[in-house]
Amino acid sequence: MRRNSTRGAPEAAKPIQELVKRVGIEVRRMGAQGVMKSHAIAERFGLHRTDLECLDLIYLGGKASAGELARATGLTSGAMTALIDRLEAAGYVAREGDPTDRRRRYIRIRADAIKPIQKVYEPMQAEMFKLWSSFSARDLRVIADFLSRSTDLSVACVEGIRGEARSTMVEQGRPRNKSKKGATT
Helix, strand or coil: CCCCCCCCHHHHHHHHHHHHHHHHHHHHHHHHHHHHHHHHHHHHCCCCHHHHHHHHHHHHHCCECHHHHHHHHCCCHHHHHHHHHHHHHCCCEEEEEECCEEEEEEEEECHHHHHHHHHHHHHHHHHHHHHHCCCCHHHHHHHHHHHHHHHHHHHHHHHHHHHHHHHHHHHHCCCCCECCCCCEC
């Protein structure tokens, strides 16, 4: 039996387009809420939002170098050093040497120091785990794949935006990110 692939195609595509649009809106809402949540928690502990996010990056990876964090955040090496200095002074992280390369330093979380932050996340995490547990294993695999691939794509897009911004600034002869005091960051 021969199917007419053009008959009904616009109608079949419409629900997919609407779902894709809805997913885009929900991802944006989730991203905005993540920013608001980070801001509220960082404020509660007297941290900059970026400092809190870097703590999470270090926590997720077990350790990180200043260079890895700078690449992940787009911060300059000087700004990243200042961020790590703040986290170290507050007792949240420690710098450790790399046993295989004397020149390299890693940043590690001080587990005892982040316990108060973890306590704030625990009720939220419990509710999220309860919600997520209501999905089937198959659905969770699809969701995990979607989130992983979407995050990887977002990382690539942000790198592209940063590259374009640097090129534009160089073309226009503008320095990068001048602070109020005039120091380049």
